[in-house]
Amino acid sequence: MRTPPQPERTTMAREAEVTADSNASTPERILQAAERLFSERGIDAVSLREITSAAGVNSAAAHYHFGSKEAVLEELFTLRARPIAQMREQLLRDLTLDRHGRPKLEDVLRAFLRPAFDALHTPNGVAFTMLRARMAFEREEVRRAALGKAFNASSAMALQALAQALPKLEPKELYWRFHFVMGAMVYTMAAPGRIESISHGDIDTSDPEAALEHLVRFAAAGLRAA
Structure with a gap:
């Protein structure tokens, strides 16, 4: 049985961005995007850059507020x-x-x-x-x-x-x-x-x-x- 094609990562990132609260602070937007992407694909399959892209913030913001993808996960939990x-x-x-x-x-x-x-x-x-x-x-x-x-x-x-x-x-x-x-x-x-x-x-x-x-x-x- 053929495995159905998986959505492209850019599509998932856009979906996560839609769920993010536009009025939320930068850390909150990062956490919202991370939660969506992590829950869909797991931790290792998601990069910090994808999270920041989905959150609509630059990568420097994620490093400033959290430092690493693992720190984002810990804060989210x-x-x-x-x-x-x-x-x-x-x-x-x-x-x-x-x-x-x-x-x-x-x-x-x-x-x-x-x-x-x-x-x-x-x-x-x-x-x-x-x-x-x-x-x-x-x-x-x-x-x-x-x-x-x-x-x-x-x-x-x-x-x-x-x-x-x-x-x-x-x-x-x-x-x-x-x-x-x-x-x-x-x-x-x-x-x-x-x-x-x-x-x-x-x-x-x-x-x-x-x-x-x-x-x-x-x-x-x-x-x-x-």
């Missing part, structure tokens, strides 16, 4: 992830504890997962979600720098709450299970359409609320497994 991480931390702090001082497992999972699903409704939510999914295929040093700065603190809080909810689970096993929860979250939010195809349309993952509740039940069962 910090900007988009901050509301998600802050909401996670707030929800985790507000968890109701039982008489043993333990939160309910499903409440912990909702506190961790809901902010990411809610972000899909924001103006940049879909593009950032696609970029987050693409990060799984980027170079390790790129992944660790951007994801660590954006999400390590809120993930550590979630792990602490999960350990309280599951006091008998060994720490190493908890890390493994949390790894699978994060993978399921990113894949579900990216909505690749595979289960829609396999189920002949009987399953629709486009409803964030339904997807969240199914994921919470699935993750809770996995975390509680012997």
Whole structure:
């Protein structure tokens, strides 16, 4: 089967420029263009020059404000992830504890997962979600720098709450299970359409609320497994 021709880079750059806010500051325009191009093609496939062209600014501006493409990525992740991480931390702090001082497992999972699903409704939510999914295929040093700065603190809080909810689970096993929860979250939010195809349309993952509740039940069962 022939692979369909890919859009030329100049076309993608023009599309990204259309999405940029003409009233935004130069750094904001650079971040908007980078988000669009990164989410479409990945990090390594996009140059800093393409980003500045799409943003309608000169390359010197990008070097002045950010210094490198990797710095643009880190700033973009910090900007988009901050509301998600802050909401996670707030929800985790507000968890109701039982008489043993333990939160309910499903409440912990909702506190961790809901902010990411809610972000899909924001103006940049879909593009950032696609970029987050693409990060799984980027170079390790790129992944660790951007994801660590954006999400390590809120993930550590979630792990602490999960350990309280599951006091008998060994720490190493908890890390493994949390790894699978994060993978399921990113894949579900990216909505690749595979289960829609396999189920002949009987399953629709486009409803964030339904997807969240199914994921919470699935993750809770996995975390509680012997």
